[in-house]
Amino acid sequence: MPPSTTATGLPALQIDHVSRHYSMGESSIRAVDDVSLVVPAGEFLALLGSSGSGKSTLLNLMAGLDRPTAGSIVSGGRNLAELSPLELARYRRNTVGMVFQSFNLLPRMTLEENVELPLRLAEVERGERAARVQEALERVRLAKRTGHRPSELSGGEQQRTAIARALVNRPKILFADEPTGNLDSATGEAILTLLREIQSTMDMTIVMVTHERHLAERFADRLATMGDGKLLSTAATEAHASTQVTTQATTGAGQ
Amino acid sequence: MKLRDMTELAVRNLREAILRNSLTTLGVAVGVASLVAMLSLGVGLQQLASSRLAKSGLFDSIFVTPKTNLRGPGAGPPATRAAAPKARPLDEAARVEITKLPNVIEVYPQIRFFTEVRFDGKPFATMVAGMPESSKQSGAFDGMQGAFFSSPNADEAILQIEFAKELNPQTAQLIGKELVLRYAERQSLPSETGGGAQNSGGFSVVPKEKHLRIVGVVETEPASGFGGFGSGRLLIPLPVAETLRAAQVNDLRDVLRDTSSDKPAYASLTVRVKSPSLVDATEGKIKQLGFGAFSLLDASKSMRIFFSVFDLLLGIFGSLALAVATLGIINTLVMAILERRREIGVLKALGAADSDVKQLFFVEAGVMGLAGGVFGVFFGWLIGQALTLGTNIYLKRQDLPGVEISAVPWWLIVGAIGFALLVSLTAGLYPASRAAKLNPVDALRYE
Numbered sequence A: 001m002p003p004s005t006t007a008t009g010l011p012a013l014q015i016d017h018v019s020r021h022y023s024m025g026e027s028s029i030r031a032v033d034d035v036s037l038v039v040p041a042g043e044f045l046a047l048l049g050s051s052g053s054g055k056s057t058l059l060n061l062m063a064g065l066d067r068p069t070a071g072s073i074v075s076g077g078r079n080l081a082e083l084s085p086l087e088l089a090r091y092r093r094n095t096v097g098m099v100f101q102s103f104n105l106l107p108r109m110t111l112e113e114n115v116e117l118p119l120r121l122a123e124v125e126r127g128e129r130a131a132r133v134q135e136a137l138e139r140v141r142l143a144k145r146t147g148h149r150p151s152e153l154s155g156g157e158q159q160r161t162a163i164a165r166a167l168v169n170r171p172k173i174l175f176a177d178e179p180t181g182n183l184d185s186a187t188g189e190a191i192l193t194l195l196r197e198i199q200s201t202m203d204m205t206i207v208m209v210t211h212e213r214h215l216a217e218r219f220a221d222r223l224a225t226m227g228d229g230k231l232l233s234t235a236a237t238e239a240h241a242s243t244q245v246t247t248q249a250t251t252g253a254g255q
Numbered sequence B: 001m002k003l004r005d006m007t008e009l010a011v012r013n014l015r016e017a018i019l020r021n022s023l024t025t026l027g028v029a030v031g032v033a034s035l036v037a038m039l040s041l042g043v044g045l046q047q048l049a050s051s052r053l054a055k056s057g058l059f060d061s062i063f064v065t066p067k068t069n070l071r072g073p074g075a076g077p078p079a080t081r082a083a084a085p086k087a088r089p090l091d092e093a094a095r096v097e098i099t100k101l102p103n104v105i106e107v108y109p110q111i112r113f114f115t116e117v118r119f120d121g122k123p124f125a126t127m128v129a130g131m132p133e134s135s136k137q138s139g140a141f142d143g144m145q146g147a148f149f150s151s152p153n154a155d156e157a158i159l160q161i162e163f164a165k166e167l168n169p170q171t172a173q174l175i176g177k178e179l180v181l182r183y184a185e186r187q188s189l190p191s192e193t194g195g196g197a198q199n200s201g202g203f204s205v206v207p208k209e210k211h212l213r214i215v216g217v218v219e220t221e222p223a224s225g226f227g228g229f230g231s232g233r234l235l236i237p238l239p240v241a242e243t244l245r246a247a248q249v250n251d252l253r254d255v256l257r258d259t260s261s262d263k264p265a266y267a268s269l270t271v272r273v274k275s276p277s278l279v280d281a282t283e284g285k286i287k288q289l290g291f292g293a294f295s296l297l298d299a300s301k302s303m304r305i306f307f308s309v310f311d312l313l314l315g316i317f318g319s320l321a322l323a324v325a326t327l328g329i330i331n332t333l334v335m336a337i338l339e340r341r342r343e344i345g346v347l348k349a350l351g352a353a354d355s356d357v358k359q360l361f362f363v364e365a366g367v368m369g370l371a372g373g374v375f376g377v378f379f380g381w382l383i384g385q386a387l388t389l390g391t392n393i394y395l396k397r398q399d400l401p402g403v404e405i406s407a408v409p410w411w412l413i414v415g416a417i418g419f420a421l422l423v424s425l426t427a428g429l430y431p432a433s434r435a436a437k438l439n440p441v442d443a444l445r446y447e
């Protein structure tokens, strides 16, 4: 069983025979082909696989950015495939946080303003916003230079800002598509350490796409490997085993 | 998203591409300016024309006659005349009664008579006209030499320029000089003693003289208004003219009429109402009182129709520039979508609904339209002022009084800004819905 579950014990995501096909004229591309997977609440899941195997497509389906051609994705008791566009937008706004390989901060806004953006979308009261932004920035250990624009900061700082932005609306699930892909290995490790820490302190479910198996084995609870749109295998990592043995170790890894 | 956040984001986005968006806004401003300039010209010319016509007294006046007068005395068989016993004399009581009608500014008789004037010992023959006090405000005396009558009862005269030139080619020197008006006064004959109660109604004509001081010389023909047959060349205050009780041409008819000669009846009265739109109703009321009445309202109606068409044409020409500006807005926003694909994708990934994205683009279009509208109205007003200035410089060279040929009334300001907003929102419709439909996965896929 996963390290922690919600009060109701429901999994964070339940993926059932999900497919996502792209039709290219006559032929059709099966980017995701009949994948079934359960992500327990509080788990740190890593999606691995060669390029073009469908990792990003599956992540986007889970994050409510895309709709499956077939199958169901149930989160919080609701099937994402059946939600209206507006309900899906609310799901992305309130239940989900997203982090990308290329950070995707809005270049014309300061870090603070970037982090504030989801609060604007969620219509959070103005008076409350500054404190929420500050809280999120502190969590990713970015208190200085928050009035600067993204281009004036390092890649690691930008990714921390992106994580703060993903967290500011207090989501249940954090999706990260190759969050360390544009970073050097030391910075990448620091980011993964941060994610691991967020997972344990905020009781967050994290689904991360990555190419770096060795990092995934150190930081994730479980590895899911994809190939050609299909889910090839899932396996618990040693990191997971260590959390099972002693919770103290998790906190240690998080620092 | 709340409107305030939306507007903040929109303004921020517009500021970022400041040059392009300023140029687009300028395009809207030029469109609105041309529309406003065209329409202000239309409105200005219309105001000019209608004020000229109003000054002529043609369209806010009603011409009142006694009913019998229309038929003419003795024109019909006696039976017909007897059949109209209600015909009322147009006397002082009638004048007071008409004056008390709502919206009536003034009721005055047309007094003009041909007489002899002595100036510098030489005789001149001219037409004398009584001017009501209200004619001062009518604008007919604008730009005159000298001044209007100092009071309604002053023994003063204003000369019309042609007549003034007969007296002295240097018309300015006439002001302050005196002239003598020779006229004939009607005096009723004393009732024949012992002849019973019957009054014969006869009168004698006594020659008289009146000394008048020349106070002004006027170029227009203020006395050529409605009901004015022939033009007055020597103008005197109407009350003065009335006290002269001159033997007007029209009064000859009174001789034949069965009225007490002591109480003079008017051949006609001119009724001035507050505005041309009130003429119809007042005309009806006067008819109910038992008088004949008519006006030239129809002519003013067709003038209004003419100017509506004129304004419409000017508006269409002005709108062409705005139509081009609309394409500019569409172009700018479509470009912005291409440029901000990724940003739209991010917004959607963060939970923006399609409607949020749509509204964001909509507000951006609206802000450009609003700003363009405000600047455009200002530019349009400037153009109108420039046209007026140019026209007036030309008129001044010709020694003519200045005119206001362009007018920007409040409805034009509000209307133009509102129209610019509406047009820009319509222009934003397509880009906004295109942005809203953008697939976030596609938008985020590539660097």
Ligand SMILES: Nc1ncnc2c1ncn2[C@@H]1O[C@H](COP(=O)(O)OP(=O)(O)OP(=O)(O)O)[C@@H](O)[C@H]1O
Residues within 6 Å of the ligand: A022, A029, A030, A031, A049, A050, A051, A052, A053, A054, A055, A056, A057, A058
């Ligand atoms: N919009 C699309 N139209 C057609 N084919 C698509 C589309 N999006 C993705 N695909 C295809 O689906 C397959 C899976 O793509 P996906 O981006 O999920 O792979 P990935 O595992 O994330 O690869 P990478 O590691 O390179 O990011 C690829 O073959 C891709 O070409």
Ligand SMILES: [Mg+2]
Residues within 6 Å of the ligand: A055, A056, A057, A177
């Ligand atoms: Mg990918």
